[in-house]
Amino acid sequence: MSKGQLTIVGTGIFAPAHISQEAIRHIQSSDVVFATIPDPLSMHYVQKLNTNVVSMGDLYEAGEDRVDTYEMMVTRILNAVREGQRVCAIYYGHPGIFVYAAHKAIKLAREEGFEANLLPAISAEDCLFADLGIDPASHGCQAYEASQFLFYQHSINSYSSLILWQLGVVGDTSLKLFRPADNGMAMLQDKLLTLYPADHKVTVYEAATLPIIPPRIEEVALSELSETKVREISTLFVPAVSFPPIDHEFCERWQVQP
Amino acid sequence: MSKQLTEMLSDLGENLDLQAAYKKDPEAVMDKYGIEESERDLVRQKNYDGIRSKLGTDVKMATNGFTRIYK
Ligand SMILES: C[S@@+](CC[C@H](N)C(=O)[O-])C[C@H]1O[C@@H](n2cnc3c(N)ncnc32)[C@H](O)[C@@H]1O
DSSP states (O other): OOOOEEEEEEOBSSTTTTOOHHHHHHHHHOSEEEEEOOOHHHHHHHHHHOSOEEESTHHHHHSSSHHHHHHHHHHHHHHHHHTTOEEEEEESBOTTSSOHHHHHHHHHHHHTTOEEEEOOOOOHHHHHHHHHTOOHHHHOEEEEEHHHHHHSOOOOOTTSEEEEEOGGGTTOOSSOOSSOOTTHHHHHHHHHHTTSOTTOEEEEEEOOOSTTSOOEEEEEEGGGGGGSOOOTTOEEEEOOSSOOOOOHHHHHHTTOOO | OOHHHHHHHHHHHHOHHHHHHHHHOHHHHHHHHTOOHHHHHHHHTTOHHHHHHHHTOOGGGGOOOOOOSOO
């Protein structure tokens, strides 16, 4: 029996344009391809590259909650590797960004002695920098899962940009919803108001996933955020309030010249 | 899932000449792909949710990470 191996690739956000050459080669040469791809255009393309594409969509019905679903994905991937197959798993965007199952599958496969690699790809954040014209070099950048931002005491640096992912399930602690918790957006607004002024402009962002529809770039005052519609693909961008003050004490100590 | 719409949008995503033709005359491109009237309306209105539902977008698969409060 040949030794199984695992490669996890991403389609990018707008497929097939974003998909990398190496991802294409891995999809083509694998015995089985497990796809977690919401966008039918990407799926259509992937099915042209390999005739044995299995959608992971059924696991969302089978799982008790989302975590259960992700664990089932890991099991499905690992079982195929253990059978000696060359396995490719595909996630949309970058397969290592907000993809629990991908990291876990790679870790387990390696622990069991299989060759396993996760390849980089274009993420929603990459699209955001392009579409919003933001260079993370100008103020720095911090990013969190939206519910983690709510429920944990991260120290947020308001002199730096803030990106919040998974607005579409913000505040859901049941891990069963595919929409924000009933008061999810209100909690988000409330928490952000402890850090930023009410008139601070934030952007609800959705990168283009269809060729005829431009990205959604909706700027709203923070005080209106809770009333703003979000989808499962919405990301929030919160700009820095200002540039931070200069560390004069440090500069003087090291005789740094302006 | 709408086959014609999937074909047209897939090709538009890949083919710059087709994109230019679509910009000039979207109706002619929709004729070429045999897009049916109800779908044309969604395309004309740039109705994102409507088009995605015609294509059969599975929104559940868009969420792949999670945060637990108590570990
Ligand atoms: C589970 S994560 C998957 C991210 C994906 N692996 C990536 O690299 O972009 C889902 C989150 O990604 C972001 N996202 C996905 N698609 C997006 C899009 N078209 N525009 C903006 N953000 C998007 C949203 O924050 C969404 O809640």
